[in-house]
Amino acid sequence: MKTKYDIVVIGTGTAATAAAMRCCKAGKQVAVVDSRPFGGTCALRGCDPKKVLVGAAELFDWNRRMGDHGLCADQAQIDWPQLIEFKRSFIERVPKNSEESFAKRGVATFHGRARFAGPTSIEVGEDVLEAANVVVAAGAKPVDLKIPGAELAVTSELFLELEHLPGRVLFIGGGYISFEFAHIAARAGARVTILHRGQRPLERFDPDLVDRLVIRTRDLGVDGIVTGALTAKGRIAVAETRAFVVAAGGLPVTFHRAFEGFRRRRTIARGTSRLPC
Ligand SMILES: Cc1cc2nc3c(=O)[nH]c(=O)nc-3n(C[C@H](O)[C@H](O)[C@H](O)COP(=O)(O)OP(=O)(O)OC[C@H]3O[C@@H](n4cnc5c(N)ncnc54)[C@H](O)[C@@H]3O)c2cc1C
Numbered sequence: 001m002k003t004k005y006d007i008v009v010i011g012t013g014t015a016a017t018a019a020a021m022r023c024c025k026a027g028k029q030v031a032v033v034d035s036r037p038f039g040g041t042c043a044l045r046g047c048d049p050k051k052v053l054v055g056a057a058e059l060f061d062w063n064r065r066m067g068d069h070g071l072c073a074d075q076a077q078i079d080w081p082q083l084i085e086f087k088r089s090f091i092e093r094v095p096k097n098s099e100e101s102f103a104k105r106g107v108a109t110f111h112g113r114a115r116f117a118g119p120t121s122i123e124v125g126e127d128v129l130e131a132a133n134v135v136v137a138a139g140a141k142p143v144d145l146k147i148p149g150a151e152l153a154v155t156s157e158l159f160l161e162l163e164h165l166p167g168r169v170l171f172i173g174g175g176y177i178s179f180e181f182a183h184i185a186a187r188a189g190a191r192v193t194i195l196h197r198g199q200r201p202l203e204r205f206d207p208d209l210v211d212r213l214v215i216r217t218r219d220l221g222v223d224g225i226v227t228g229a230l231t232a233k234g235r236i237a238v239a240e241t242r243a244f245v246v247a248a249g250g251l252p253v254t255f256h257r258a259f260e261g262f263r264r265r266r267t268i269a270r271g272t273s274r275l276p277c
Pocket residue numbers: 010011012013014015016033034035036037039040041042043045046047048050112113114115137138139140156157177277
């Protein structure tokens with residue numbers, strides 16, 4: 001069916017919602033489209049679910065640090081499956097609430113993958129949405145690692161869904177997602193390694209603060225923030241000798257081999273950059 005709108009917004013995340021609601025308030029006929037459940041990354045697969053886990057890790061940490069200062073809770077530990085279940089209870093209503101909130105304001109909602117059929121025409125399955133203005137708020141997805149074995153690593157989205165936390169976890173990429181997840185996993189009892197290819201992790205953050213964070217991260221037992229580089233042949237040149245890849249042979253090993261060995265009992269999570277969809 002062909003329908004005309006003033007504005008079509010692709011996506012239903014934070015950016016799309018702000019754009020759609022403002023245009024609607026200004027009296028425009030608006031439609032939103034999403035190929036996944038409504039709500040976007042932040043609410044469903046990013047900030048919000050992560051903050052539930054961070055909250056538990058923080059409480060655990062407070063408890064541990066108060067141990068010698070009058071608080072006795074020696075047995076405190078994170079029950080990962082229960083925590084993941086708790087996290088789900090926070091996000092399960094998001095898609096319905098998001099859709100209802102659009103509908104309440106008169107924004108038309110479409111489910112499916114949006115595709116430009118012309119400069120002012122968007123196809124969503126059988127529907128064709130005509131609009132003089134199209135807002136692309138399609139978000140980002142993890143970069144393709146382009147190395148053999150990359151398919152064996154889980155993304156941040158899947159990490160947030162792990163039913164059981166493995167005993168060892170390797171995070172590829174030293175950005176904020178890896179660091180936050182590494183702190184959560186370490187406090188939940190996993191042995192954690194972060195592999196970063198640059199000279200310093202968290203490159204876009206204040207270096208003084210990052211230095212302090214790196215010290216705290218190591219104090220926490222994160223195996224070593226390894227400065228390693230992925231070469232075209234999928235090799236890791238490891239500049240520091242505390243990573244599992246070195247332990248696996250003392251020489252740089254291929255990612256594929258490293259992945260296979262690690263994967264048997266452990267998890268590798270991709271915390272590398274994200275690219276626009
Ligand atoms: C693990 C993690 C933790 C994060 N933590 C934080 C944090 O603590 N603080 C913070 O500020 N930011 C955080 N972020 C970043 C934040 O989530 C994003 O910046 C934000 O969600 C981007 O919103 P958006 O609206 O641009 O895109 P998104 O929320 O990604 O929405 C885009 C939507 O477009 C849809 N879409 C894409 N292509 C199409 C298509 N062709 N047709 C139809 N639909 C399509 C997608 O399904 C998606 O629902 C985190 C991200 C991750 C992954």
